[in-house]
Amino acid sequence: MKNVRCAKCIRCGKEYEALPGLTTCECGGILDIRYNYDYIRSVFSREALADCDDFSMWRYRPLLPVEPDSPAPPLRVGWSPLYKADALAKVLGLRTLYLKDDGLNPTASLKDRASAMAVVKAMEAGAKTIACSSTGNAASSLAGNAAAAGLETYIFVPSRAPKGKVAQLMIFGAHVISVEGSYEDTFELSKAAIDRWGWYNRNAAINPYLSEGKKTVTLEILEQLHWRAPDYVALSVGDGCTIAGAWKGLKDLYALGFIDHLPRLISVQATGCCPLNRSLQTGEPWQPMAEDTLADSIAVGVPRNADKALAAVRESGGVAVNVSDEEILEAMRLIGRTCGVFGEPAGVTGTAGVKKALELGLIDPEATVVSIVTGNGLKDTQNGIRAAGEPMSVRPDMDALLAVFEAQGLKP
Amino acid sequence: MKNVRCAKCIRCGKEYEALPGLTTCECGGILDIRYNYDYIRSVFSREALADCDDFSMWRYRPLLPVEPDSPAPPLRVGWSPLYKADALAKVLGLRTLYLKDDGLNPTASLKDRASAMAVVKAMEAGAKTIACSSTGNAASSLAGNAAAAGLETYIFVPSRAPKGKVAQLMIFGAHVISVEGSYEDTFELSKAAIDRWGWYNRNAAINPYLSEGKKTVTLEILEQLHWRAPDYVALSVGDGCTIAGAWKGLKDLYALGFIDHLPRLISVQATGCCPLNRSLQTGEPWQPMAEDTLADSIAVGVPRNADKALAAVRESGGVAVNVSDEEILEAMRLIGRTCGVFGEPAGVTGTAGVKKALELGLIDPEATVVSIVTGNGLKDTQNGIRAAGEPMSVRPDMDALLAVFEAQGLKP
Numbered sequence A, B: 001m002k003n004v005r006c007a008k009c010i011r012c013g014k015e016y017e018a019l020p021g022l023t024t025c026e027c028g029g030i031l032d033i034r035y036n037y038d039y040i041r042s043v044f045s046r047e048a049l050a051d052c053d054d055f056s057m058w059r060y061r062p063l064l065p066v067e068p069d070s071p072a073p074p075l076r077v078g079w080s081p082l083y084k085a086d087a088l089a090k091v092l093g094l095r096t097l098y099l100k101d102d103g104l105n106p107t108a109s110l111k112d113r114a115s116a117m118a119v120v121k122a123m124e125a126g127a128k129t130i131a132c133s134s135t136g137n138a139a140s141s142l143a144g145n146a147a148a149a150g151l152e153t154y155i156f157v158p159s160r161a162p163k164g165k166v167a168q169l170m171i172f173g174a175h176v177i178s179v180e181g182s183y184e185d186t187f188e189l190s191k192a193a194i195d196r197w198g199w200y201n202r203n204a205a206i207n208p209y210l211s212e213g214k215k216t217v218t219l220e221i222l223e224q225l226h227w228r229a230p231d232y233v234a235l236s237v238g239d240g241c242t243i244a245g246a247w248k249g250l251k252d253l254y255a256l257g258f259i260d261h262l263p264r265l266i267s268v269q270a271t272g273c274c275p276l277n278r279s280l281q282t283g284e285p286w287q288p289m290a291e292d293t294l295a296d297s298i299a300v301g302v303p304r305n306a307d308k309a310l311a312a313v314r315e316s317g318g319v320a321v322n323v324s325d326e327e328i329l330e331a332m333r334l335i336g337r338t339c340g341v342f343g344e345p346a347g348v349t350g351t352a353g354v355k356k357a358l359e360l361g362l363i364d365p366e367a368t369v370v371s372i373v374t375g376n377g378l379k380d381t382q383n384g385i386r387a388a389g390e391p392m393s394v395r396p397d398m399d400a401l402l403a404v405f406e407a408q409g410l411k412p
Helices: A037-043 A046-050 A057-063 A086-092 A112-124 A137-149 A163-171 A183-197 A210-214 A216-224 A241-255 A275-282 A306-315 A325-339 A345-359 A377-388 A398-407 B037-043 B046-050 B057-063 B086-092 B112-124 B137-149 B163-171 B183-197 B210-214 B216-224 B241-255 B275-282 B306-315 B325-339 B345-359 B377-388 B398-407
Strands: A004-009 A031-035 A082-084 A096-101 A129-133 A152-158 A175-179 A232-236 A264-270 A319-323 A368-373 A392-394 B004-009 B031-035 B082-084 B096-101 B129-133 B152-158 B175-179 B232-236 B264-270 B319-323 B368-373 B392-394
Touching: A031 A241, A037 A057, A057 A216, A082 A216, A086 A096, A086 A325, A086 A345, A096 A216, A112 A129, A112 A137, A112 A210, A112 A241, A129 A137, A129 A183, A137 A152, A137 A163, A137 B325, A152 A163, A152 A183, A163 A175, A163 A377, A163 B325, A163 B377, A175 A183, A183 B398, A210 A216, A210 A241, A216 A241, A216 A368, A232 A241, A232 A345, A241 A264, A241 A306, A264 A275, A264 A306, A264 A345, A275 A306, A275 A319, A319 A325, A319 A345, A325 A345, A325 A377, A325 B137, A325 B163, A345 A368, A345 A377, A377 B163, A377 B377, A392 A398, A398 B183, B031 B241, B037 B057, B057 B216, B082 B216, B086 B096, B086 B325, B086 B345, B096 B216, B112 B129, B112 B137, B112 B210, B112 B241, B129 B137, B129 B183, B137 B152, B137 B163, B152 B163, B152 B183, B163 B175, B163 B377, B175 B183, B210 B216, B210 B241, B216 B241, B216 B368, B232 B241, B232 B345, B241 B264, B241 B306, B264 B275, B264 B306, B264 B345, B275 B306, B275 B319, B319 B325, B319 B345, B325 B345, B325 B377, B345 B368, B345 B377, B392 B398
Parallel strands: A096 A368, A129 A152, A152 A175, A175 B392, A232 A264, A232 A368, A264 A319, A392 B175, B096 B368, B129 B152, B152 B175, B232 B264, B232 B368, B264 B319
Antiparallel strands: A004 A031, A082 A096, B004 B031, B082 B096
């Protein structure tokens, strides 16, 4: 990998050769992949991209830590649509809003970007089995991407994970272990099992390659915006890996001179589980919190990638904002009605945060904001129903229909 | 529309000007849009397509019945991935199999292709409201595509429609009427309401433009295969509109000289609801049937587009094959485990039919087959769970994990 310089511990600074099986530093710190931007500039440009006909995350291969001859895995991950959300912007009182629908990835979440990367690195490492713990989306994305590539998976999920997500990974043929405990319990059991059996590790905060997969979401956004950097990028935050990856992508583009300024991050957590935002807001070190939110994908009381996430938001001059479960459900309705996009609760939390940040005067209404919908609402229809309510029920009869319309105050 | 000649009744042959509000012929027959292929050939070629950077169904605009200046609707529909499914082909004993994952459309089914077309035609007609009846996918796709375009929707669904699909369209802000009756009852009530209030009609067998949207699925498949026509295209059949649309796309390409032969269709229905296949198999006129299958999207006892569907399969020299619910669930597992694709029951029925057709010796194992996955499994997780089973449940403890692995016969 001529484009990669090393993996560097973000805590103690120790550098490692970028071997495919890397996990954390011996000091326990998280590793960060460092690039040789001079080399990358010599082989990669905005013009080269314009001619690239690979419309997947692998169009950014010169910026990804994979061997040049490693095949891309079978599922088509990335190049999700970026919609200009004028109707929603109007409702929110914002000048310009874009929505990136990453729920349109193969297993319906942004996590496919990390799992596709995990599959490539596992194959480079010669592994036949990959394992992870996950609140759900990392799990199903790993199961799907690994199944398509012919790899076996062991997946640990907390027992609260929504049925839809579990069904998805069972269908993909994963060995699924539902852990009767918190996300933290689930993570620890997966760690012990991975140590015991030597499986390839797809836990995002442990494996430094995964946020490099995730960063493709911001690479795409900027290319889709023709390299005009927005003022803000908003997204929901759980473990911290996704926002760290998003920031890494932006910094890469800035280092290469593809964009002329860095957007600021809007870090959105649920009021009932906001350990990272609490730290950002108070300036104190982060502390574990209860996992009290319906947005299961970001209900992470002990974030595993706190260091990278906090550094990202601070470096960007970012904004931290918390939203209630009711505000999350309201964002589901708003995005559905105005954009035709159905996001899962954690998937719309970024947008709920944009609304809240505007209400609190934390961001300028004249700004240009990109909000990332990180997962599809079909993964959690129970909360979809909770947000949207039940349909009108009628007998198959015109008089019954008229009566129901009248009762609802509908005048077609 | 210089590319469109007229709309012609497939029953009596009467021709109509292709106005946006067209429904059925005065004789009750279904209309078919007829093109001016000489004109299309003068403005459209395989080479022109190779330079087109619109990766959505609208890349085939010269073959679509829309005004040149009609804007494409906001959601990005089409250009879903076509996967070469070698592992699955091996399991089935087939030389070459491709899987088209149309569950990756914005609202997670092939029906987005028809609904996007409906939105364009409704806007051309100056309508503000669109209505339809549907087993679910047409409904959610209409709701999503219309919401993104700022149009209002009234949607009639049978009360058996899965919760996930209903949640989706409620989120999109549709007025949803759940009809306590069969699909037939639902259809008739929607028809009466559409007549009464003059809404734009998105019932697929009534509105001749919708199968023109659906045909983009085969246009894409052939372009993705670099214009090498496969021997067979397999898909599930309910109302008959989708297979009719798929055939129309193939015939268009053949008429233009883009492909050198026409593939044969494999029409797959559920054993418990197969009125069209029964007609194909017996040569008798079709008769209504009960709607006895878990594949809700194709549980259509009174198919509304029987004429076009039967003609398509017969013209193609096609194959009709029925599959049991158990075979459908087995196909869900097979596709999930080998391809990393999660299809809804009706979405995998085409592939279940390929397996069955091979077992029955109806198709040659040396053939090249394309099977279309018409909808995402996340729309119906109840049947996903039914197909895949429940995960292993353990306490957060290594000894408990070892005990469960041993009980399951797992040796990691």
